[in-house]
Amino acid sequence: MKIIKEGKIPSERLYRTTCRHCKTVFEFLESEGNVRYYRDGNYVEIICPICNIICNVTRK
Numbered sequence: 001m002k003i004i005k006e007g008k009i010p011s012e013r014l015y016r017t018t019c020r021h022c023k024t025v026f027e028f029l030e031s032e033g034n035v036r037y038y039r040d041g042n043y044v045e046i047i048c049p050i051c052n053i054i055c056n057v058t059r060k
């Protein structure tokens with residue numbers, strides 16, 4: 001095989017959010033959450049590690 005032009009594996013998207021319930025600030029990778037597709041935009045759902053409620057972050 002011969003590589004003509006070397007590409008780059010896209011790095012995973014990192015998100016930072018503040019839990020609206022317990023105010024914990026945390027970062028997570030997109031693969032740690034669940035992507036939800038809506039007509040008005042896409043969101044990533046992530047469970048807060050402290051209080052376990054679902055937080056929604058706008059998908060990048």
Ligand SMILES: [Zn+2]
Nearest residue numbers: 019022048051
């Ligand atoms: Zn929380």
